[in-house]
Amino acid sequence: MNKHSNLYIIIYASILVIVVAAVLSIISTTLKPVQNKNIELEKKQNILHSININSNRKDVEQLYGKYIKASYIINYKGERLSGDAFNIDLRKEKLKSVEEQKLPVYESRLDNGSKKIIIPLVGKGLWGPIWGFISFNDDNNTIYGVTFNHEGETPGLGAQITTTDFQKRFIGKQVFDVRKKFVSIELKKAKSKSNNIHQVDAISGGTITSKGLEKMLQNCISCYEKYLKENSK
Amino acid sequence: MKNKEPLFSKNNLKLITNPLSKDNPITVQVIGICSALAVTAQIKPAVIMTFSVMFVLALSNVIISFLRKTIPSRIRIIVQLIVVASLVIVVNEFLKAYFFDVSKQLSVFVGLIITNCIIMGRLEAFALTNKPWLAFLDGIGNSLGYGLLLIIVSFFRELFGSGTIWGFQVIPECFYNFGYENNGLMILPPMALITIGVIIWIQRSKNKNLIEEK
Numbered sequence: 354m355n356k357h358s359n360l361y362i363i364i365y366a367s368i369l370v371i372v373v374a375a376v377l378s379i380i381s382t383t384l385k386p387v388q389n390k391n392i393e394l395e396k397k398q399n400i401l402h403s404i405n406i407n408s409n410r411k412d413v414e415q416l417y418g419k420y421i422k423a424s425y426i427i428n429y430k431g432e433r434l435s436g437d438a439f440n441i442d443l444r445k446e447k448l449k450s451v452e453e454q455k456l457p458v459y460e461s462r463l464d465n466g467s468k469k470i471i472i473p474l475v476g477k478g479l480w481g482p483i484w485g486f487i488s489f490n491d492d493n494n495t496i497y498g499v500t501f502n503h504e505g506e507t508p509g510l511g512a513q514i515t516t517t518d519f520q521k522r523f524i525g526k527q528v529f530d531v532r533k534k535f536v537s538i539e540l541k542k543a544k545s546k547s548n549n550i551h552q553v554d555a556i557s558g559g560t561i562t563s564k565g566l567e568k569m570l571q572n573c574i575s576c577y578e579k580y581l582k583e584n585s586k
Numbered sequence: 587m588k589n590k591e592p593l594f595s596k597n598n599l600k601l602i603t604n605p606l607s608k609d610n611p612i613t614v615q616v617i618g619i620c621s622a623l624a625v626t627a628q629i630k631p632a633v634i635m636t637f638s639v640m641f642v643l644a645l646s647n648v649i650i651s652f653l654r655k656t657i658p659s660r661i662r663i664i665v666q667l668i669v670v671a672s673l674v675i676v677v678n679e680f681l682k683a684y685f686f687d688v689s690k691q692l693s694v695f696v697g698l699i700i701t702n703c704i705i706m707g708r709l710e711a712f713a714l715t716n717k718p719w720l721a722f723l724d725g726i727g728n729s730l731g732y733g734l735l736l737i738i739v740s741f742f743r744e745l746f747g748s749g750t751i752w753g754f755q756v757i758p759e760c761f762y763n764f765g766y767e768n769n770g771l772m773i774l775p776p777m778a779l780i781t782i783g784v785i786i787w788i789q790r791s792k793n794k795n796l797i798e799e800k
Contacts, residue, residue, distance in 0.1 A: 356656075361658060362658045362660060365656070366664070373668055377675055377676070380676055384682070387684070388682045391682065
């Protein structure tokens with residue numbers, strides 16, 4: 354057949370595309386379970402990290418079983434809903450109106466018997482999504498630990514939200530003021546060590562990421578306001 | 587029939603050794619720079635990127651070389667792209683399944699292997715006119731040359747930018763106590779360009795043949 358004829362080109366292209374599509378879909382379906390497992394393990398690692406427990410890929414399942422005692426879904430009024438909290442896609446929930454959002458809550462019990470509530474966070478950074486988890490002490494006000502993650506923030510600047518150094522700054526801060534009003538956490542650009550219990554030093558050079566993080570905390574925790582107040586000790 | 591050339595004849599080996607030095611894709615041909623900037627902040631992603639590019643380049647070179655007599659020249663670029671793109675997807679899926687952490691770090695850059703000029707460049711310039719074995723060697727050689735540069739650059743960037751090598755702390759704690767600080771600029775893309783620039787400078791000052799005549 355003439356290599357330059359249109360027919361040859363069309364047949365050639367069609368066969369090529371069909372072969373490639375078949376190969377790719379086979380590979381994709383075979384690897385899918387392993388990939389999903391990875392994503393699940395990472396989420397569990399993140400949840401554990403928010404209560405200051407470091408895990409690796411091998412011991413995460415065991416540690417997760419040991420410390421995370423319960424998980425459930427609530428709505429903005431703090432009422433329990435049925436469903437599996439772990440598989441809720443919070444990013445999709447955030448697109449709905451506040452009344453319809455399904456909000457996951459994780460409960461952990463530490464070695465010393467104290468209970469911590471863990472709340473997932475999702476938001477926007479400078480270049481892409483940021484997310485994380487935040488855990489509270491018994492009073493459901495003082496932050497016990499946080500973990501943040503990002504997809505593509507600037508390395509060395511915005512990406513520093515993943516460093517322990519930055520995340521430690523949140524520990525001990527409070528999201529409700531003395532009159533029980535929700536004030537969230539403000540990220541302040543200040544070199545001087547701020548002693549304000551509702552403020553945290555932002556990342557210098559990472560202003561937009563910091564602002565995004567601040568907004569994420571505000572947006573996500575506010576939905577839990579009622580639940581946190583009602584269940585505090 | 588003419589004598590068959592041994593698999594690793596001198597000429598064939600040159601396909602591997604030339605790209606390492608005097609025909610290096612990055613410092614001499616100056617292609618594939620974009621990804622060299624992005625993945626060289628640490629050594630580990632640079633090494634993984636090297637292997638990914640090696641896999642894609644060697645295999646796509648071989649496939650295109652096998653197909654070279656059947657590919658209609660009017661759609662040859664499209665055919666090349668399809669082959670490269672599907673190999674890249676294979677690499678990406680594989681990384682996500684077995685090197686999850688690394689795949690997160692490389693994120694979009696694996697996908698961008700498709701647009702890595704080295705790959706299309708070698709397909710056009712070499713694989714379309716040479717036999718599969720030679721094309722394979724050429725692919726390995728060029729990706730090694732690419733990887734060599736990536737690793738050199740990432741070595742310096744990680745050492746001075748984070749004080750670590752392959753994730754291990756090498757600059758002792760006491761240095762920091764005396765006021766030594768990691769250079770944040772090393773982690774940012776501009777320093778990759780400058781480092782590559784310095785390497786090109788050194789290479790050309792050693793090897794005067796590489797300097798273009800005016």
